[in-house]
Amino acid sequence: MAREKPLFDRVALIGLGLIGSSLSHIMRREHLAGHIAGNARSQATRDKAVELGLVDSIHASPAEAVEGVDLVVLCVPVGACGPIAAEIETHLKPGAILTDVGSVKQAVIRDVGPHVPPGVHFMPGHPIAGTEHSGPESGFAELFTDRWCILTPLEGSDAAALEKLKQFWQACGSQVDIMDPNHHDKVLAITSHLPHLIAYNIVATAADVESVTESEVIKYSAGGFRDFTRLAASDPTMWRDVFLNNKEAVLEMLARFSEDLSALQRAIRWGDGQKLFDLFARSRAARRDIIEAGQETAKPDFGREH
Amino acid sequence: MAREKPLFDRVALIGLGLIGSSLSHIMRREHLAGHIAGNARSQATRDKAVELGLVDSIHASPAEAVEGVDLVVLCVPVGACGPIAAEIETHLKPGAILTDVGSVKQAVIRDVGPHVPPGVHFMPGHPIAGTEHSGPESGFAELFTDRWCILTPLEGSDAAALEKLKQFWQACGSQVDIMDPNHHDKVLAITSHLPHLIAYNIVATAADVESVTESEVIKYSAGGFRDFTRLAASDPTMWRDVFLNNKEAVLEMLARFSEDLSALQRAIRWGDGQKLFDLFARSRAARRDIIEAGQETAKPDFGREH
Numbered sequence: 235m236a237r238e239k240p241l242f243d244r245v246a247l248i249g250l251g252l253i254g255s256s257l258s259h260i261m262r263r264e265h266l267a268g269h270i271a272g273n274a275r276s277q278a279t280r281d282k283a284v285e286l287g288l289v290d291s292i293h294a295s296p297a298e299a300v301e302g303v304d305l306v307v308l309c310v311p312v313g314a315c316g317p318i319a320a321e322i323e324t325h326l327k328p329g330a331i332l333t334d335v336g337s338v339k340q341a342v343i344r345d346v347g348p349h350v351p352p353g354v355h356f357m358p359g360h361p362i363a364g365t366e367h368s369g370p371e372s373g374f375a376e377l378f379t380d381r382w383c384i385l386t387p388l389e390g391s392d393a394a395a396l397e398k399l400k401q402f403w404q405a406c407g408s409q410v411d412i413m414d415p416n417h418h419d420k421v422l423a424i425t426s427h428l429p430h431l432i433a434y435n436i437v438a439t440a441a442d443v444e445s446v447t448e449s450e451v452i453k454y455s456a457g458g459f460r461d462f463t464r465l466a467a468s469d470p471t472m473w474r475d476v477f478l479n480n481k482e483a484v485l486e487m488l489a490r491f492s493e494d495l496s497a498l499q500r501a502i503r504w505g506d507g508q509k510l511f512d513l514f515a516r517s518r519a520a521r522r523d524i525i526e527a528g529q530e531t532a533k534p535d536f537g538r539e540h
Numbered sequence: 541m542a543r544e545k546p547l548f549d550r551v552a553l554i555g556l557g558l559i560g561s562s563l564s565h566i567m568r569r570e571h572l573a574g575h576i577a578g579n580a581r582s583q584a585t586r587d588k589a590v591e592l593g594l595v596d597s598i599h600a601s602p603a604e605a606v607e608g609v610d611l612v613v614l615c616v617p618v619g620a621c622g623p624i625a626a627e628i629e630t631h632l633k634p635g636a637i638l639t640d641v642g643s644v645k646q647a648v649i650r651d652v653g654p655h656v657p658p659g660v661h662f663m664p665g666h667p668i669a670g671t672e673h674s675g676p677e678s679g680f681a682e683l684f685t686d687r688w689c690i691l692t693p694l695e696g697s698d699a700a701a702l703e704k705l706k707q708f709w710q711a712c713g714s715q716v717d718i719m720d721p722n723h724h725d726k727v728l729a730i731t732s733h734l735p736h737l738i739a740y741n742i743v744a745t746a747a748d749v750e751s752v753t754e755s756e757v758i759k760y761s762a763g764g765f766r767d768f769t770r771l772a773a774s775d776p777t778m779w780r781d782v783f784l785n786n787k788e789a790v791l792e793m794l795a796r797f798s799e800d801l802s803a804l805q806r807a808i809r810w811g812d813g814q815k816l817f818d819l820f821a822r823s824r825a826a827r828r829d830i831i832e833a834g835q836e837t838a839k840p841d842f843g844r845e846h
Contacts, residue, residue, distance in 0.1 A: 364763075422760070422763060424745070425757055426765065429765050429768055433823075434820055435804055438819055438823065440731070441826065445723075454732070456670075458735035458739070466826065467828075485808060488808075490745050494741050494744055494745045494748070502737075507780050510783055514776035514779050517744065517773060520743050527758050535672070537844055539839075
């Protein structure tokens with residue numbers, strides 16, 4: 235059933251990478267915006283966005299892009315949110331909703347919060363969705379389907395604005411959860427940040443092993459290694475900013491990971507087969523639960539083509 | 541073009557899990573065996589194999605299964621190879637090829653070697669292929685397509701037997717490499733064993749974090765964690781045996797991984813964004829190379845359905 239009137243008259247996408255371009259596709263499909271104003275730092279991205287029809291107007295300056303806009307979505311690396319907020323601060327329309335998609339919430343609140351003028355509704359958000367691809371050509375309308383979007387509204391936030399942002403993400407296909415920003419950052423540290431860190435690390439380790447050539451690592455990667463290369467192919471700027479801005483929670487999870495790994499290492503060294511078996515056997519449940527929760531395909535090997 | 545005469549008159553599959561059942565499917569399709577004799581330890585697996593038509597004859601005893609057979613493939617966990625070799629030793633047909641599919645080669649040679657009678661060609665092998673599923677129902681004919689199979693023939697091996705085994709794996713769709721067993725075990729330690737160990741470990745760590753509930757880990761796993769649960773859902777017995785039998789190489793790779801991880805941890809603690817960026821940026825090449833080598837899908841997100 236097509237929406238008669240768009241959810242927002244005018245939306246600005248600040249940043250037109252994977253998330254920004256995917257939002258454009260789903261907003262077009264679901265008729266969520268009367269007008270999409272786009273901004274990207276590089277001329278190449280702006281040109282591509284126009285060529286792909288992602289935006290109705292393109293702006294070299296974020297301040298210009300947000301003029302008269304009802305919903306502003308910052309789709310940039312976490313570290314870029316503060317500077318952009320400072321740039322757009324005096325250009326935001328009273329009553330507008332300002333949100334973001336960053337994987338760290340306390341740092342975004344710390345950096346963006348001081349630049350939010352009275353009457354503008356700042357509602358930090360985080361869609362738990364992505365692929366390893368980046369850039370304006372990588373987006374697609376289904377990216378958010380059946381994924382979770384976490385909103386971390388500040389105390390005293392406007393209930394109507396929160397409700398409208400919830401509607402927006404639901405219209406994008408997502409389920410919405412409300413969470414405390416501190417808790418969000420811990421949850422993401424273990425479900426997303428640590429996995430990426432580990433993936434980046436194992437790819438680096440494999441590249442440096444002298445006794446095994448890089449071409450051997452590539453050839454025989456179907457033994458398991460290739461799985462890790464997907465996360466490790468994610469955007470380096472985005473991930474640098476995540477680790478710089480969620481330091482405490484990441485270091486906490488990393489310490490636990492290393493502690494557990496030392497115990498496993500000891501079990502291998504001492505040939506403790508029972509301990510290895512027990513630990514390995516209990517892991518199967520996690521995948522089954524994730525599949526049942528609709529967050530993973532039930533097909534073997536991620537449904538990779540054979 | 542259909543093969544007129546099967547490559548082997550009679551083949552025995554000892555073990556009918558993912559690898560054994562996949563071999564049955566591809567041998568049927570490519571007409572590689574005149575008769576497939578099957579053996580599995582459990583009655584349930586034997587019944588299922590018969591029901592699925594995986595075998596032409598089913599045997600509760602491996603010794604019975606290998607009688608008069610031209611190719612014996614041990615498709616069992618690495619730790620089971622030695623005991624089975626002892627059982628079948630006096631039943632092997634002179635001139636038969638005896639091979640395996642284990643992910644560790646030195647240990648299999650150590651355990652099986654002493655039980656190989658003169659005139660039987662022992663050719664250790666390892667197809668670098670699999671999924672996270674196990675059991676006789678999990679096999680499919682395409683499992684080995686475009687994957688590598690590594691053979692680690694012993695010194696003085698029969699050239700004609702080696703050639704025939706190569707033909708067999710090529711007919712299964714694989715490319716064949718010949719390697720020294722010691723080197724094989726190092727290559728697999730980094731491309732397969734360490735990745736599985738890390739995956740098992742992070743799943744265990746996530747389950748134990750008190751500040752984040754298991755249900756939160758499940759719900760938000762699309763942030764990256766879910767990727768690891770695939771490897772961690774692999775057969776626990778098989779993997780226990782791998783770690784018990786490739787201890788030295790795994791501990792070496794693990795030590796390097798931990799060292800690299802400590803350096804990353806330090807970069808996070810000290811906010812060294814340049815170091816993080818440089819390391820993350822170089823990882824993209826690995827995935828691109830793996831895709832170009834035909835060992836990974838080029839589709840985003842492993843081609844998962846959206």
